[in-house]
Amino acid sequence: MQQTTDIDPLVRARGLTKSYGHVEAVRGIDVDVRPGETFGFLGPNGAGKSSAMRMIAAVSPVSAGELRILDLDPATDGPAIRARIGVCPQEDSLDMEISVRENLTVYGRYFGLSRAECRERADELLDFVQLTDKAGDSVEELSGGMKRRLTIARSLINRPELLLLDEPTTGLDPQARHLVWERLFRLKQQGVTLVLTTHYMDEAEQLCDRLVVMDNGVIVAAGSPQELIAAYSTKEVTELRFGAGEHEAVASKVSDLAERVEVLPDRLLLYTDEGEAAAIAVHERGLRPIAVLVRRSTLEDVFLRLTGRTLVD
């Protein structure tokens, strides 16, 4: 029997696959994005997030599986879908030869907006991303954070129902990131559905209602940030730092104090629901760590557990 929901999802993928020649970048993923929510794709570089996003943006053709966006088929209704969504690509694709404001007005014309509408929306959006005083400048003069905000503004020119953001804050300084987050949060409050990719766990925790963790082209976990922490990590983590080279030896003495112990070159991680109790027990066994930190589990713990600590380039 078909599963019934109150509202149809804006994006519905079943067994969605993307291959480039013999390389399978996305290997059969199922995704539902519901109206009004913020949905995240997390994963290390090369996990297939951007390839999935390019299919959802109705740019890159689906290699296999089923994909419906706004209840339309991207293979046949690409222009109609793209007319109703906004795309903020990973790399800023702004036109350096024309002004900040012209980047918006010219882009609005591609959506069939009148010149007057383009001007009105451009001014409104420049205000929204706090670039009004840069309107006449050339794009080259903008900082990285300003370019990102302009790209976000451009993706909103057609008042999209669904906004796709591929790594919206990669490469930005903390102030710029917080400003972008705050603007995205306001869009969410206005009812815009957001789909974003990120490899920043704090970004996912701040913004996403639901997310999937991708690794190697498949979804390895799905849920809300809290659900994922509950399922793949413990409530708390106790970090213990000993002298260099002692961590392996200490690990065997404390392994019964936590659900899971992870040895890193510079510290031991004890995954437990009672972080303080674990720290006290360590001291009671006569062990004297140089430093002790008890903290709440984060998505980062989930992420590293699921996708490993090996560096991916």
Added chain:
Amino acid sequence: MELVRRQFDYWATTYRRSWKGSIISSFVNPLLFLSAMGVGLGGYVDDSSGPQSLGGVSYLAFLAPGLLATTALQTAVSESSFAVYGKFKWNKVYSSMTATPLRVVDILNGNLLYVGFRLATTCAVFLIVLAAFGVAGSIAGALGALLSAVLVGMACTTPVFGYSAWIKTDAAFAVLFRLGLIPMFLFSGAFFPVDQMPDTIEWLAYLTPVWHGVELCRGFTLGSAELWPGVGHVGYLLVWIAVGWLWARTAFQRRLVEASS
């Protein structure tokens, strides 16, 4: 066509930033070339070989339509080499357009129309200068030459669009310029009749679109155009445009839609 029309403001905005410089150079270039080669070198050629060697016309009148066609060639190549490559590689303008209702074929045709406009304006200015030298022919002849120049320009444009979308690095342009642009400029009958050359080179010249463009332009400015050879030239140039367009469309599609990023 509606989706192509939506790009008008983009190209108009881009053109507004450069039109003054481009109009000035469209005036200055023919002025310099016609003075030096048409009048200077031409006087020398006419004196030493007599008028019958070029079919009874002065070297200036022989050269002028040739320069018009090669100007179309140069304009075409400059608007479709780095200008196109850069929109894939450096500022990603095309890629930002693919996120809108525009389809790849609309993006390609919009850009081609802009090149057509650039060819028409540059060649029209060129013809005004030719008229000042008294070698633009009749009004009908000059209009025919203008259309011919735009046609040969487009026949050079669509294949270069394909090339620019197909190459991996901009170093590949050196090959295009040395093996394509410069030989076509020099050996397509703009400066001397190609039958002066060894047979192989003469036949290679007949294969290039530029030779057909030169012949068409010359036929119109000198008033010597004949119907069937003219139809042949136009048909041959249309084939170049069509084949180049198909290549460009495939290369654009591959680069913008099928590539992994």
